[in-house]
Amino acid sequence: MNHVQTRARRAGTALTAALTWAALLAGAAGCSSGGIGEAFGKPRSPEDAIHVTPADTTKGVRPGQSLEVRVPDGRLESVKVVRSQDARQSPVPGHISDDGLSWTPDGRRLALAARYTVDAVALDGHGRRSARHTTFTTQVPDERFIGYVTPENRSTVGTGMIVSLEFNREIENRAAVERAVRVRAEPAVEIRPHWFGKDRLDFRPEAYWKPGTKVTVELRLRDVQAAKGVYGLQSKTVSFTVGRSQTSVVDARAHTMEVRRDGALLDTVPITAGAPKTTTYNGKMVVTEMLEMTRMNSRTVGFGGEYDIPDVPHAMRLTASGTFLHGNYWAPEAFGHTNVSHGCVGLQDVKGGGSDTPAGWFFDRSLVGDVVEVVHSNDKRVAADNGLGGWNMGWKEWTAGSRR
Numbered sequence: 303m304n305h306v307q308t309r310a311r312r313a314g315t316a317l318t319a320a321l322t323w324a325a326l327l328a329g330a331a332g333c334s335s336g337g338i339g340e341a342f343g344k345p346r347s348p349e350d351a352i353h354v355t356p357a358d359t360t361k362g363v364r365p366g367q368s369l370e371v372r373v374p375d376g377r378l379e380s381v382k383v384v385r386s387q388d389a390r391q392s393p394v395p396g397h398i399s400d401d402g403l404s405w406t407p408d409g410r411r412l413a414l415a416a417r418y419t420v421d422a423v424a425l426d427g428h429g430r431r432s433a434r435h436t437t438f439t440t441q442v443p444d445e446r447f448i449g450y451v452t453p454e455n456r457s458t459v460g461t462g463m464i465v466s467l468e469f470n471r472e473i474e475n476r477a478a479v480e481r482a483v484r485v486r487a488e489p490a491v492e493i494r495p496h497w498f499g500k501d502r503l504d505f506r507p508e509a510y511w512k513p514g515t516k517v518t519v520e521l522r523l524r525d526v527q528a529a530k531g532v533y534g535l536q537s538k539t540v541s542f543t544v545g546r547s548q549t550s551v552v553d554a555r556a557h558t559m560e561v562r563r564d565g566a567l568l569d570t571v572p573i574t575a576g577a578p579k580t581t582t583y584n585g586k587m588v589v590t591e592m593l594e595m596t597r598m599n600s601r602t603v604g605f606g607g608e609y610d611i612p613d614v615p616h617a618m619r620l621t622a623s624g625t626f627l628h629g630n631y632w633a634p635e636a637f638g639h640t641n642v643s644h645g646c647v648g649l650q651d652v653k654g655g656g657s658d659t660p661a662g663w664f665f666d667r668s669l670v671g672d673v674v675e676v677v678h679s680n681d682k683r684v685a686a687d688n689g690l691g692g693w694n695m696g697w698k699e700w701t702a703g704s705r706r
Contacts, residue, residue, distance in 0.1 A: 351432035352378075352422050358436035365412045365440065365525055365533075369394075370404060376426040377402030387416040394418070414525045414533055415442045446535040447471040447528050449483075449503070451519060452590065452690070455540045459671030461512070461547045462588045464690040465493075465505040465519055472500040474529040476705040479503070482534065484520040487511070496695070496703030498687040508697045510673070513564070515544040548672050550664075552627075552647050554582055554679035557638045559647070561664065568667070571660045572638030573647055574630065580605075580644040581681035583625060588690035589672045591619035592665070595655060598626070605644060615655030616665040620647075620674055621689040627674055629661030647676070 353372045356363045371381050383394040396407040405422070412418070420436045449467035453459050465485055473479050476497055485493045485505045489512070495505050511517070518541045523534030548568075552559045554575040561568045576582035596617045600608040603624035615629035629651025636642045637650045637660075651661035673693065676684075684691045692700065 346426065346432065348432050348434045350374075351426055352424050352434035354420050354422065354434060354436045356438045358438065360438040362442075363412060363438055363440045365414055365527075367412065369407050369412060369418070371420060371422045371434075372404045373402075373424045373426070375403075376424055376429075378405055379423040379425060379431070380421075381405040381423075382421045383407070384419045385413055385416050386419070387413055411525065412440050414440055416440050443531060443533045445471070445532045447473070447523075447532055448535050449521060449523060451521070451540050453542050453670060455542070457542045458545045458669065459542055460589065460669040460673065461510040461544055461671065462549070462586070462673035462690070462693060463511065463542070463544065463671030464588060464692050465517070466690060467503045467521075469501045469503075469528070471528065471532055473503075474500070475527055476500065476503075478526055479523065479528055479534070480705050482522045482526045484522070486518045486520075488516045488518075491515070494701045494704060495706075496692065496700050497705055498703075502687065504690070504692050506692055506700070510547070510549075510693075511544040513544055513547050517542050517544065544671075545669055548668065550672070550674045552582075552674060552676045554641060554676060556678070557641065559649075559664075559674075561667075563667075569663075571649060571664060573649055574633060574636040574639075574643055575641040575647055575676070575679060576643050576645040576681070577641050578680070582641075582643070582645050582647060582676055582679045583621065583681050583684035583688075584676050584679045585683040585691065586673055586675045586693040587620035587625065587684055588693070589618045589620065589627075589668060589670050589674065590622075590689055592668065592670060593617040593619075594665075598628075600644065603644075608644065613653065615651050615653075616649070616661040618665065618668060618674075619689070621684060621691070623688050625684075625689075627664075629655055629659065629665075647674070 355370045356367060378398050383396060385392050385394050394407050396405055398405045417437060417439045422434045424432050447469055449469050452466040453463055480495055480503060487493060491507045493505050493507050495503055497503055518539060521536045521538050524537040526534040547564050550559050550561045552573060557573055559571045559573045595613055595615050597612045598614045599610045617626050617628040619626055625645055627647040630648035631651050631653045633642050649661035649664060651659045656662050683694055686692050686695045
């Protein structure tokens with residue numbers, strides 16, 4: 303056999319083997335009339351290979367809508383989701399299902415006014431790798447709500463301080479808002495909330511705080527729905543420390559105030575309380591504001607033009623309605639003898655305020671959060687929501703004010 307015949311026979315054998323292999327591939331593919339490339343199927347586009355919900359470039363996605371990455375077959379290799387909000391980026395934790403076909407976030411709703419970026423890599427049923435990059439933005443609500451927190455961050459307060467949040471809008475979904483606020487103490491103590499109407503939420507323990515307690519208030523209100531179309535704005539933490547214990551008892555009938563520090567009597571100070579027609583509230587009140595000097599005008603608290611004093615010294619607010627404990631230099635004969643005020647508690651002072659007067663002495667030893675209790679006045683007990691008057695409620699009544 304010559305060389306030409308040998309080459310022809312080898313070519314024919316190779317052709318036969320190739321045709322046989324092609325036939326086997328065709329049979330494996332099942333009723334296929336296509337060639338070898340089609341036997342494995344055409345490569346899918348990234349959109350077909352990896353499905354992302356919400357769809358790419360979607361705008362105004364609502365927080366209740368689900369976020370999911372899914373493949374029709376094969377498995378997801380990796381999924382990375384990043385949330386951009388308020389010029390900050392944070393990863394969105396999630397997990398791939400056991401079968402590898404889907405990824406979902408770990409139980410978190412979508413944030414409002416945020417941009418999400420999704421990067422996913424997957425292998426299809428034939429081992430081919432695909433990657434997908436998508437973005438979408440979430441709803442920007444027309445209305446937001448915030449809570450104004452008492453006390454101030456990093457402050458040192460008295461043992462009677464009540465944590466109070468006043469909201470700028472009425473809260474319809476009070477249970478959801480209440481769940482988004484956490485108040486913790488170290489050492490630990492039970493702290494319970496109480497709603498006053500629809501725009502105020504207070505927190506306190508059963509009894510006064512112990513001196514040295516550190517309290518942390520966590521507001522996780524961002525994107526919490528308070529009412530239809532109204533969502534929270536804040537995600538912040540406020541902390542404060544409880545200082546020494548000081549409580550004072552004003553006896554309106556005896557015209558005195560006993561000041562106790564850690565249970566021990568510091569001094570008994572002569573006072574003047576509300577006159578018979580303008581009596582002082584009874585009950586426990588908490589100092590919420592301390593002013594070296596302030597103006598007091600009778601018209602701002604519902605009276606006529608009885609007084610307008612531009613320089614009231616050593617003024618400490620006890621109620622939102624205008625009850626103060628303050629220095630008094632215009633009624634020097636009243637202290638310890640008679641009640642002449644329009645509902646406030648007055649301590650002897652001098653014009654401009656003196657450090658060695660009873661008012662100056664008490665002011666220098668007081669903190670926001672100290673308790674001043676008035677007894678034996680011919681008036682009703684102060685309302686629990688008038689200032690920080692929550693200590694006038696029993697524990698059972700207080701805890702009944704929760705909406706959880």
